Amino acid sequence: xxxFLAALSVIFLAWTTGAAAADIPLKSFFGKFRGSAVAxxxxxxxxxxxxxxLDVTISPKGDGFEISWTSxxxxxxxxxxxxxxxxxxxxxxxPNENGVYKPEQQGDPLTGGNLSWARIExxxxxxxxxxxxxxxxxxxxxxxxTLSPDGNEMxxxxxRYHDNERVRQVSGTLKRxx
Amino acid sequence: MKRATIALAAIGCWLALALPAIAADLNIKxxxxxxxxxxxxxxxxxxxxxxxVRDTDVEMAPTPDGFRATWTTVLRxxxxxxxxxxxxxxxxxxxxxxxxxNQFKAKPGEGIPPGxxxxxxxxxxxxxxxxxxxxxxxxxxxxxYARTLTGAGMDLTFSRIxxxxxxxxxxxxxxxxxx
Numbered sequence: 001x002x003x004f005l006a007a008l009s010v011i012f013l014a015w016t017t018g019a020a021a022a023d024i025p026l027k028s029f030f031g032k033f034r035g036s037a038v039a040x041x042x043x044x045x046x047x048x049x050x051x052x053x054l055d056v057t058i059s060p061k062g063d064g065f066e067i068s069w070t071s072x073x074x075x076x077x078x079x080x081x082x083x084x085x086x087x088x089x090x091x092x093x094x095p096n097e098n099g100v101y102k103p104e105q106q107g108d109p110l111t112g113g114n115l116s117w118a119r120i121e122x123x124x125x126x127x128x129x130x131x132x133x134x135x136x137x138x139x140x141x142x143x144x145x146t147l148s149p150d151g152n153e154m155x156x157x158x159x160r161y162h163d164n165e166r167v168r169q170v171s172g173t174l175k176r177x178x
Numbered sequence: 179m180k181r182a183t184i185a186l187a188a189i190g191c192w193l194a195l196a197l198p199a200i201a202a203d204l205n206i207k208x209x210x211x212x213x214x215x216x217x218x219x220x221x222x223x224x225x226x227x228x229x230x231v232r233d234t235d236v237e238m239a240p241t242p243d244g245f246r247a248t249w250t251t252v253l254r255x256x257x258x259x260x261x262x263x264x265x266x267x268x269x270x271x272x273x274x275x276x277x278x279x280n281q282f283k284a285k286p287g288e289g290i291p292p293g294x295x296x297x298x299x300x301x302x303x304x305x306x307x308x309x310x311x312x313x314x315x316x317x318x319x320x321x322x323y324a325r326t327l328t329g330a331g332m333d334l335t336f337s338r339i340x341x342x343x344x345x346x347x348x349x350x351x352x353x354x355x356x357x
Contacts (some may be wrong), residue, residue, distance in 0.1 A: 098315045118316070134278065136297065136306075137299065161339075164322060164337055172338075
């Protein structure tokens with residue numbers, strides 16, 4: 001009976017550990033990706049959709065990495081608006097023992113700075129940025145970038161929270177071009 | 179001329195209607211005092227199990243550079259339904275006035291997880307306390323206590339968000355106690 005239970009435990013352990021996918025290494029994300037996404041904005045309970053063209057570059061920096069990305073929002077046809085371009089760049093140092101990356105100098109959101117960190121879970125690189133606005137409300141931006149098994153495609157899910165409310169979500173697919 | 183007069187009158191009416199709607203932020207002094215009441219907590223687990231009732235009270239008092247908030251929660255959950263287990267949890271935090279009139283920064287100490295930070299702001303009739311932290315695995319948690327002054331006392335809405343998921347909310351009504 002004891003042998004049977006022991007065998008059962010081994011089978012259970014092998015099954016559960018096999019099911020828990022390992023986190024892929026940081027270097028899997030290095031490269032340049034380009035694609036498009038749909039932005040869904042919930043401003044004052046009025047849903048708004050917009051197309052965006054995205055470009056992201058992830059490169060090694062010391063034992064950490066640097067990530068820069070641009071987002072070009074296409075104008076709604078007939079609106080007369082121009083393309084709105086946003087650029088961001090963040091560098092993260094070597095991770096701690098639990099795989100959490102932080103920038104060299106962490107900002108203080110209470111004095112207008114950004115508090116940011118990153119981590120990898122399974123095939124997804126998460127980057128979070130917390131800021132606090134002039135009125136004291138917080139804004140949290142979360143970028144989840146998931147690589148396909150062959151590493152040539154990246155799914156992006158961006159979410160912006162304003163004071164516990166999800167006010168924007170952007171989802172899209174990018175292709176590796178370098 | 180007549181058109182201009184009508185237009186001016188219309189603008190005047192619009193301003194009269196719109197301005198009272200833009201409520202000014204209360205002064206922190208309005209929140210000083212002791213409030214007591216009870217509320218209902220809902221957590222992820224409570225989809226399958228009963229929501230829990232909790233008694234809660236909060237006391238806010240001035241300090242030389244800001245204010246001190248002490249809140250106590252009495253939870254009744256688990257054990258015999260006719261005689262549930264009782265747990266009492268109390269937290270005190272000191273907040274320092276920031277250059278912006280409606281904002282306060284918490285002093286390091288009790289109630290703030292290691293590496294975390296806490297602040298408070300007044301928006302209209304509501305004083306909101308935020309406690310933000312990132313654990314050693316990079317998972318974040320943000321707790322917000324929104325306390326809104328009402329004619330009868332105070333409405334409290336507590337919310338806990340873990341990595342984008344709302345894991346607990348508490349809604350409570352409190353009455354102001356006589357000094």
